Amino acid sequence: MFDIPPDLHGRREHDPFLVAVTRFFTGIERVRSLRRARVTRAPRPLSRELILLVREVTQEAEDVVSIRLATWNNAPLPAWQPGCHLDLRLPSGRRRQYSLCGDPADRTSYRIAVRRLPGGEGGSLEVHETLTEGRVVRVQGPRNAFPFLPNERYLFLAGGIGITPILPMVKAAQRVGADWRLIYTGRDLASLPFLNELEGLPEGRVTVRTDDEHGVPDCADLLAGTPGDAAIYCCGPAPMIDGVRAAFRAGERASGTLHFERFAPAPVVGGQPFEVELARSGKTITVPADRSALEAIKAELPDVAYSCQQGFCGTCRVGVLSGDVDRRASSDRAGEDSMLICVSRASGGRIGLDL
Structure with missing residues (x-):
């Protein structure tokens, strides 16, 4: 390439074309450098939690109330299809699932219905006693574990x-x-x-x-x-x-x-007894052949989180520290270092959990 002679003051002539080309390629290299230097940030998990207001409580039958939930300003709610449910977080911290039983075309409110079960585990009683009109509740969903499929x-x-x-x-x-x-x-x-x-x-x-x-x-x-x-x-x-x-x-x-x-978990079929080591307390409990790990753990840890007890909501997922998992739910995928204690079991005689 020929050399451009300097002017009378010793400066080189600035060719407009060469200056433009130089700036173009310099800009490209600068963009590439910025991309290489950019710090990769972990994606934020998608939260599907909604804060809703109890708009209406209606007595639908003996020991059954329906509850209509909406936003503060009646803003449109996420769409749902027949078979969907909500995960309802009760004031006590309990999480329970209730089917949506309203009109999917109504995007301004959700309707659930709950039967009072005095002999249950307290979720239905809490709904009847605390979810009055004007109460604020947190929900997740809608989610569909009971899809309604087209048929004639x-x-x-x-x-x-x-x-x-x-x-x-x-x-x-x-x-x-x-x-x-x-x-x-x-x-x-x-x-x-x-x-x-x-x-x-x-x-x-x-x-x-x-x-x-x-x-x-x-x-x-x-x-x-x-x-x-x-x-x-x-x-x-x-x-x-x-x-x-x-x-x-x-x-x-x-x-x-x-x-x-x-409504309730299916009976355990083909189960074998195994031991669960609770790492945080150092205690070891035995899970009988006909009971779930969740049932046995609840006796030792009454506040352990759970909801559906059928292996699809994910509330009871717990980290696995040792042992192999007999995964019994499609949502409990192989290779994960956790398990759904409501349905999955130990494939050996002992498993260690982060509890």
């Missing part, structure tokens, strides 16, 4: 408070013109919430049967006459779900499917 024919089975996730499904099936039936069971009419909302549905599609009038239903009878390709959605007490599952397996169905949601 449906059979809906609801037992008592199990109507809560089923009700939006029934209304959705009606809107799209599907062929559907609902069988709603319970102890007596006084115990069944939302009967008034079922009265507006087409005649002949809803059957209400109570134990005091019709006797305890036989699950095979509940499925009788259901088309072989129907999607069956069931929510209710454990005996009802277990009976429906057994009747479904015994029947001959062409392409039908069974979907269900439990």
Whole structure:
């Protein structure tokens, strides 16, 4: 490259083209340097927690109240679909899950319903006693562990408070013109919430049967006459779900499917006893073959966090310090250094947890 001679004062001539080219490439190199020097920051976890206000509390049936939640200014809430639930953080710190039973098209409020269970673990009593109008609550969600899938024919089975996730499904099936039936069971009419909302549905599609009038239903009878390709959605007490599952397996169905949601954890099947070492206290407890690690740990640590007890909410996830995990939930993935103590177990005889 030829050398540009200096001017009379010893300065070199500034060629405009060369100056522009030099600045262009200098700028590119500077940008590259800044990118290399930029400190990589860890992404912030996405929080789905909402702070909501109790707008309305309504007595829906004997020992059942519905609670309508909204923002301070009725701002639009995250969308949801039939089958979704909210994780509700109660004033005591307990976390409980309740199905959304309102209208998914209503983005200004969420509705849940809770039955008072005096013999339970205190969550339902706390809802009834403390969630009054004007109370502020924290929720997470909505999340869907009971998805409502498109189909031409449906059979809906609801037992008592199990109507809560089923009700939006029934209304959705009606809107799209599907062929559907609902069988709603319970102890007596006084115990069944939302009967008034079922009265507006087409005649002949809803059957209400109570134990005091019709006797305890036989699950095979509940499925009788259901088309072989129907999607069956069931929510209710454990005996009802277990009976429906057994009747479904015994029947001959062409392409039908069974979907269900439990109120309580499923019984432990094929479990082996094992020991859990609680690292923070140094204590070791024994988990029987027919109980979950959560149940055994609660006896020693009553404040241990949990919610669904079915392996999908993640509230009870605990760090694993030693031992191998028998993972029994799709959300409890292999390779993680943690486990869901409500369902997963030790694959060996002993496991150490960060508790």
